[in-house]
Amino acid sequence: MAQQALEKALNVFQFKHKGIYFISNVTSPEVIDAVEYMEIRDSDVFLVTYPKSGTVWTQQILSLIFNEGHRNGTENIDNMTRVPWIDYNIRNIDMDSRPSPRLFSSHLPYYLMPRDLKFKKGKIIYVCRNPKDVSVSFYHFIKLFCKLDCMIDWESFFNIYMEGRVIGGSWFDHVRGWYTHKEDFNILFLTYEEMKKDLRSAVLKICKFVDIKLDEKAIDIVLEKASFKNMKEDPLANYSFIPEDIIDHSRGSYLRKGTIGDWKNIMTVAQSEKLDQMYKEKMGDLPIKFCWNIKEEAES
Numbered sequence: 001m002a003q004q005a006l007e008k009a010l011n012v013f014q015f016k017h018k019g020i021y022f023i024s025n026v027t028s029p030e031v032i033d034a035v036e037y038m039e040i041r042d043s044d045v046f047l048v049t050y051p052k053s054g055t056v057w058t059q060q061i062l063s064l065i066f067n068e069g070h071r072n073g074t075e076n077i078d079n080m081t082r083v084p085w086i087d088y089n090i091r092n093i094d095m096d097s098r099p100s101p102r103l104f105s106s107h108l109p110y111y112l113m114p115r116d117l118k119f120k121k122g123k124i125i126y127v128c129r130n131p132k133d134v135s136v137s138f139y140h141f142i143k144l145f146c147k148l149d150c151m152i153d154w155e156s157f158f159n160i161y162m163e164g165r166v167i168g169g170s171w172f173d174h175v176r177g178w179y180t181h182k183e184d185f186n187i188l189f190l191t192y193e194e195m196k197k198d199l200r201s202a203v204l205k206i207c208k209f210v211d212i213k214l215d216e217k218a219i220d221i222v223l224e225k226a227s228f229k230n231m232k233e234d235p236l237a238n239y240s241f242i243p244e245d246i247i248d249h250s251r252g253s254y255l256r257k258g259t260i261g262d263w264k265n266i267m268t269v270a271q272s273e274k275l276d277q278m279y280k281e282k283m284g285d286l287p288i289k290f291c292w293n294i295k296e297e298a299e300s
């Protein structure tokens, strides 16, 4: 019954286009279709993720790497303006008139991205996170949406997530799609977990990939300003600027726990096994390694 109510509410809250679910009212099939024809510059950098995989965190990191004015605090620009979404352009930013190097964010699957990227123009940073923590983060996040007017219980959400009937579609299809098509793009793969365990190394990898050299002092500033604690308190980084008619900020924070292994606090053994089984079926042949617990090394 609870699941039926959630499914009904989701049918109003999100729409399906070309195999993927998007949030209604904040984007449209026309916007998504136009992305494919976006003109790409060699210096463009796209941050791509499945939802709840560390997008806002990486937006902050990219913004700090690229903008000295962000590092030294002389500019007052929020993350979403610095690294705007191409699939959710809620501020109607004119992407074509932005100066190079342009930074963009997206939750799109590989096949809906701008066509030119497939000719290795521009760069893509793909960040993925273990699907158990993603599901839990997603569950808490979805409850913040004003327009999703129904009680959301974990079990119903988990079932719908496993079927891929959520924003961004199936985690398995998204990550598998990007991973198996990585040769078509100029791409750097990162995991949320490696960022969490050793942010300095991840930041250095990003700097190398985007060809920017920062001195030790600048790297230290990036690390400090991209820390969970700092971002949670920073109104330019914590997404508290999302309009109240989209997110009800009184229900919770965009930056919630920021850790690895929170799934253990809510997932039943049966749910965890169901996900393990699906992981084995859909991802088992890929050499990607995830870390499922803060104390563990990465494993497939």
Ligand code: PPS
Residues within 6 Å of the ligand: 049, 050, 051, 052, 053, 054, 055, 056, 057, 133, 136, 137, 138, 140, 141, 196, 226, 227, 228, 229, 231, 254, 255, 256, 257, 258, 259, 262
């Ligand atoms: S969204 O809505 O898809 O853009 O969400 P996304 O930004 O991809 O993911 C949100 C989760 O990322 C966590 N987060 C961080 N973790 C560690 N350090 C930093 N600095 C950081 N910033 C954001 C955020 O807390 C969400 O995870 P959960 O597990 O819900 O806390």
